[in-house]
Amino acid sequence: MTDFKDKTLLVTGAAGQFGRLAAAELLARGATKVVAGTRDPAQLADIAAQGVEVRRLDFDDAASLVTGFAGVDRALIISTVAPNRREQQTAAVAAAKAAGVSYLAYTSAPHARPNADAGGIADHYWTEQAIAASGLDFTLLRNHIYADMTLVGAGAALASGQLFDATEGGGRNYVTRADTARTAAGALLSASGRDIVDVTGPAPVTQAEVAALYTRLTGKPVARVGLTAEQLQAGLEAAGLPAFYAALLVAFDRDAAAGYHAITTDVVERYSGRKPQALVAFLEENKAALAQ
Structure with missing residues (x-):
């Protein structure tokens, strides 16, 4: 890998x-010229104090895109959550x-495709297509x-004793x-060429x-439904989630049912230098949050 x-x-x-974690990791690993893009630079005063250049960058504002990417060699585009994110x-x-950016890393999703049943995942597909057609080097990170x-969903599951899903028993590689x-x-620090991972x-x-882990860690019985x-x-909509966001979650369940989430790779270790944390270890580490 190149440095x-x-x-x-x-x-x-x-x-x-995600962006804060990525910027912190770049600094920890010795990056010398980090630029942080955000719609509201005032939110990143703490990062600016660490020597990071903060720029206003709003995907809905063409002028800010011009100034935001100026002079950048390599960029990490973190996917947005918006009804128009394909256009953004x-x-x-x-x-x-x-x-003149030479390389893009992009946070995509597993099995990105344009099909109608893909929900918001189709936005990732079209973004991937735009990146591939750009002629730039890239790493498409299908997170x-x-x-x-699982912490977000724990509250309702523990309160009701039921964990609802549409995965048909398919596994997810959390x-x-x-x-x-x-x-x-x-990847931003070392990847070259063109790759989808x-x-x-x-x-x-x-x-x-997951239901069994909730039960073991809290003592409250939870059954998967x-x-x-x-x-x-x-x-999900009845519970108050916007239809767009609910569709994203349902699309993930559909893909788990199809087996698209049962893949295991070494990509985390390859680019971070450490093995990925298992779900059980993550939940044990955040056991206090389950009790809230």
């Missing part, structure tokens, strides 16, 4: 959880190319579902947000196993 630590490295969406992200890719999401961010930073945890875990994709979509 790009002295190149100008941009992280978009740097005020988010393809605009960012075009701006990067126009600015599997965050282990962190990977922590921290591991994916360290992997993205590592799955970023996974160490082994797939079924929803029945299988639903159809349509039932899950309706339930």
Whole structure:
């Protein structure tokens, strides 16, 4: 692998959880010219104090894309969560190319495809296509579902004693947000050429196993309840989730049912230098959060 630590490295969406982790990893690994892009630079005063250049970068603002990518050698485009994210992200890719960026890392999703049943995952596919057509070098980081999401879903499951899903018993190779961010930073620092990789945890875990972990770690019985994709979509919307976001979650369940999430790779270790944390270890480490 090549060492790009002295190149100008941009992280978009740097005020988010993923972006902050990636920027911190770049600094920890010796990057000398880190640029943090965000819609609101005031949110990154702490990062600026560490010597990071903070720029306003809004994927819905063409002018900020021009100034945000100016002088950048390599960029990490962190996927957005918005109804128009396909347009946002393809605009960012075009701006990067126009600015002379030589390499893009992009946080995608497993089995990105344009099919109607892919939900928001289709946005990742079209972004991947735009990156591939750009002529730039790239690493498409197909991040599997965050282990962190099991903390988000734990409250309702522990309160009701039921964990609902539409995975049909398929496994998910949960990977922590921290591991994916360290992997993205590592790719930005060292990857070359053009590559598509799955970023996974160490082994797939079924929803029945997740329910059993909730039970073991809290002492509260939780049973896994299988639903159809349509039932899950309706339930998530009834619980107050916007339809767009609910569709993203349901699409992930559909893909787990199809086996697309049961892949295991060494990508985390390859780019971060450490083995991925297993879901059980993550939940044990965050046991206090399960009790809230």
